Amino acid sequence: MKLTKGKINELLTQPGCEHNHKKEGEGKNKSCTQQAQPGSAQGGCAFDGASIALVPITDAAHLVHGSIACSGNTWGSRGSLSSGPNTYKMGFTTDLSENDVIFGGEKKLYQAIGQLITRYHPAAVFVYSTCVTALIGDDLDAVCKAASNKFETPIVPVHAPGFVGSKNLGNRLGGEALLDYVVGTREPEYTTPYDINLIGEYNIAGEMWGVIPLLEKAGFRVLSKITGDARYNEVCYAHRAKLNVMICSKALINMATAMKERYDIPFIEESFYGVADMNRCLRNIAAFFGDAALQERVENLIEEQTLKLDIALAPYRQRLEGKRMVLYTGGVKSWSIVSAAQDLGIEVVATSTKKSTEEDKARIKQLLGQDGIMLEKGSPEELLRVIEKTKADLLVAGGRNQYTALKARIPFLDVNQERHHPYAGYVGMVEMARELDEAVHSPIWRQVRQAAPWEIWQQEHESLLHLEAE
Ligand code: SF4
Numbered sequence: 001m002k003l004t005k006g007k008i009n010e011l012l013t014q015p016g017c018e019h020n021h022k023k024e025g026e027g028k029n030k031s032c033t034q035q036a037q038p039g040s041a042q043g044g045c046a047f048d049g050a051s052i053a054l055v056p057i058t059d060a061a062h063l064v065h066g067s068i069a070c071s072g073n074t075w076g077s078r079g080s081l082s083s084g085p086n087t088y089k090m091g092f093t094t095d096l097s098e099n100d101v102i103f104g105g106e107k108k109l110y111q112a113i114g115q116l117i118t119r120y121h122p123a124a125v126f127v128y129s130t131c132v133t134a135l136i137g138d139d140l141d142a143v144c145k146a147a148s149n150k151f152e153t154p155i156v157p158v159h160a161p162g163f164v165g166s167k168n169l170g171n172r173l174g175g176e177a178l179l180d181y182v183v184g185t186r187e188p189e190y191t192t193p194y195d196i197n198l199i200g201e202y203n204i205a206g207e208m209w210g211v212i213p214l215l216e217k218a219g220f221r222v223l224s225k226i227t228g229d230a231r232y233n234e235v236c237y238a239h240r241a242k243l244n245v246m247i248c249s250k251a252l253i254n255m256a257t258a259m260k261e262r263y264d265i266p267f268i269e270e271s272f273y274g275v276a277d278m279n280r281c282l283r284n285i286a287a288f289f290g291d292a293a294l295q296e297r298v299e300n301l302i303e304e305q306t307l308k309l310d311i312a313l314a315p316y317r318q319r320l321e322g323k324r325m326v327l328y329t330g331g332v333k334s335w336s337i338v339s340a341a342q343d344l345g346i347e348v349v350a351t352s353t354k355k356s357t358e359e360d361k362a363r364i365k366q367l368l369g370q371d372g373i374m375l376e377k378g379s380p381e382e383l384l385r386v387i388e389k390t391k392a393d394l395l396v397a398g399g400r401n402q403y404t405a406l407k408a409r410i411p412f413l414d415v416n417q418e419r420h421h422p423y424a425g426y427v428g429m430v431e432m433a434r435e436l437d438e439a440v441h442s443p444i445w446r447q448v449r450q451a452a453p454w455e456i457w458q459q460e461h462e463s464l465l466h467l468e469a470e
Pocket of ligand 1: 045046069073130132162
């Protein structure tokens with residue numbers, strides 16, 4: 001794939017992305033083309049985004065062609081789990097030196113590919129360009145092609161150097177690499193009329209393992225996972241699915257759109273968070289296939305799971321009823337976590353809309369009601385102000401916000417990619433309830449909220465100090 005201005009524009013203006021087709025006039029494409037702001041944390045470069053999308057392919061080696069820092073900054077920062085091979089967990093890099101920058105790094109790259117194939121025998125190798133190697137003009141495509149022929153292993157060049165844009169653009173560039181080199185290159189052993197792909201689900205903390213058994217019990221077969229807990233082979237035959245189910249629309253929307261055009265596979269967007277969303281997801285997939293027996297099986301499954309869930313959640317609902325939550329996350333989670341929290345009797349008093357589409361915002365408005373606060377900005381000052389104003393009992397957000405919660409002396413729960421517990425599906429709902437309960441009722445908060453000894457001293461001596469001053 002040639003990384004041209006036209007290609008980047010195409011990825012930033014995907015017709016299937018609500019940021020584009022729901023907006024008109026001046027605001028059109030604003031969220032997709034937003035540029036990095038000097039001085040503020042951006043949440044990852046394009047290379048980071050591409051590796052988020054591809055590294056969960058567990059039996060492949062992921063080789064970062066660049067300085068060792070690019071690899072170090074991204075390695076192991078996401079908790080995508082594997083049920084089998086762990087090759088994806090190894091950090092491979094060409095570790096370019098000053099000499100390589102001057103004389104070129106292609107030879108070193110070729111040697112690195114050979115070395116890792118000989119030692120680790122991966123199913124495939126993904127080679128990531130970075131700022132340095134893109135700037136010095138190393139020909140990734142040529143090296144990968146030559147190495148692929150020599151070592152008889154698929155080698156996929158990934159053109160997403162950090163400087164081209166945001167993490168989100170990087171996700172899509174990762175998707176382009178799959179479309180160009182992987183999808184459609186092999187055939188599955190067999191197909192069924194109910195084969196589906198999951199796109200944009202990365203099996204963070206093993207979330208997918210709570211959902212796939214449900215899908216299978218309902219009668220669907222997950223042909224390819226793109227890319228959580230995936231094997232290289234299954235991504236190769238993803239073109240044989242009957243339906244693509246997208247879990248996070250913005251991340252790999254280009255894959256869904258391209259697979260519709262190339263292989264005539266329709267796509268739907270779903271969420272696995274909360275009872276209502278999980279139910280809706282199962283019903284929508286069944287409705288797509290239009291098979292009455294399948295739909296009946298789905299309804300029975302929902303009934304059975306809801307009954308079990310009501311029993312499991314009852315003690316948590318009692319303890320969490322009426323607690324006030326401020327939520328700061330992005331995309332579909334900005335409303336799907338709201339609905340999951342409301343299922344537990346928690347009142348969500350504010351949520352973020354920074355990365356939300358117009359459709360997300362409409363859903364948030366409906367869920368929060370008149371008094372709910374929609375946060376466009378999530379600076380620590382703003383979050384502290386909202387927590388104070390709403391008298392919130394807890395903050396649910398991404399990992400970097402935990403210090404804001406500590407400053408406000410309220411409990412915190414991490415719901416972003418660094419989370420350590422799975423919250424998807426019905427089992428995830430119980431896990432989330434348990435985590436929320438533990439956070440809210442931890443005895444530490446009683447102690448943290450007590451006045452410090454010097455504050456108590458100051459209060460006791462205030463009148464005395466006041467008199468002395470007079
Ligand atoms: S911005 Fe460039 S140099 Fe920095 S981590 Fe990303 S690819 Fe590497």
